[in-house]
Amino acid sequence: MGFLDQWSFLLPGFEAPPAAPSGPSPTGSPRIRKVLLAGQPFDWVLTRSSRKTVGMSIQQGLIRVTAPRWVSIEEIETILVGKSRWLINRHQEWLNAQRNRLEPTEQWAHGASLKFLGQTLQIHLDPAAQQISWDAAGQRLILPLSLQADHEQIRDRVHAWMQQQAKDILLERLDLLAAQAGLQYSRFQISHAKGRWGSCTQDGRIRLNWRLVQFSLPVIDYVVAHELAHLRAMDHSPGFWTEVAKILPSFEEGRAQLKGVRLED
Ligand SMILES: [Zn+2]
Known part of the structure; x- marks a missing residue:
């Protein structure tokens, strides 16, 4: 940056x-x-x-x-x-x-929009709903909250849901790309780190920021491939980028989309 x-x-x-x-x-x-x-x-x-x-x-x-x-x-x-x-x-x-803004364009309110897997979803409050559900076809995120719910309540529910989704989705992509490349990491964790999309330690622990789920799969896969490549090279040398390309030949697409995007806390 x-x-x-x-x-x-x-x-x-x-x-x-x-x-x-x-x-x-x-x-x-x-x-x-x-x-x-x-x-x-x-x-x-x-x-x-x-x-x-x-x-x-x-x-x-x-x-x-x-x-x-x-x-x-x-x-x-x-x-x-x-x-x-x-x-x-x-x-x-x-x-x-x-x-690529994750946060709603207006405020955390009924009808505001947010990003999930590269799609724009609308926040829909429904007091009759039993649980949070993602209506992919209708591009809505339905929350079991009253229309009088305050902004923090809405934000907290959405964040909790996204973090849960992130655990499943990011782990799935990580396991898929690792298996394809014949790489093994030691541990996976969801991160809340400010200003970091992912990290990889010397002993093979990979952390991925939950906010990555706002992006489409090419972006998620780029960050996953990036951290996996660090299992072979800890720097960002040309050799490192060769490893990234081996794991994900189309990595430039996701990388370009991530450029200039600021990670909100
Ligand atoms: Zn790196």
């Missing part, structure tokens, strides 16, 4: 002219402008500032630019086009992170 998520630089050949007399800036939301990057339209918004550099970042899927008052819109657009590749990559990371 730790990728550069802001870009800022001094414009070559520019000297800041004396500050123009500026009244109070107009209030209201900033205007959304469009720019074509590699043939694709992107929204961007501008904030004028007293700094001497042009800065840009992706926030909420929007390109946000801060620039001195003396840099024209045309000049800014030229700069954006020059940074196309960087902007498109950051935007893609943002999209990936959105797509």
Whole structure:
């Protein structure tokens, strides 16, 4: 992790002219402008500032630019086009992170959605239900709770259910890939570690984060194959990646989807 998520630089050949007399800036939301990057339209918004550099970042899927008052819109657009590749990559990371959010988009409430095995499920509260059930066809997670259930209650039930699912699903994938590759681990545990999808110790203990069940199988299998490969190589050398490919030839697919996704606690 730790990728550069802001870009800022001094414009070559520019000297800041004396500050123009500026009244109070107009209030209201900033205007959304469009720019074509590699043939694709992107929204961007501008904030004028007293700094001497042009800065840009992706926030909420929007390109946000801060620039001195003396840099024209045309000049800014030229700069954006020059940074196309960087902007498109950051935007893609943002999209990936959105797509893979486990937590409901709104709050923990009836009708909110969450991710499970790469599917979007809707939280459905049903006081008449006997137990939690996953309605795969209807893409719903039915909880035996009253419509007045509070957010923590809903979250705790969903988390408990997911952790139970994780135990079964992750162990199944681990055993399957280990057997196929002729590898043996010593112990499997579900982890709640912050910021880690999985780990493997010298003595062959593999831990997998329960939140992996939010993803589709290619992502889960990539993390499983990654940890299994550590049974043969503890580093991330080219030799290690050869081992990953032996266990799961299509590992790049899952790996790409996981890129830029932040693990919530
Ligand atoms: Zn590793």
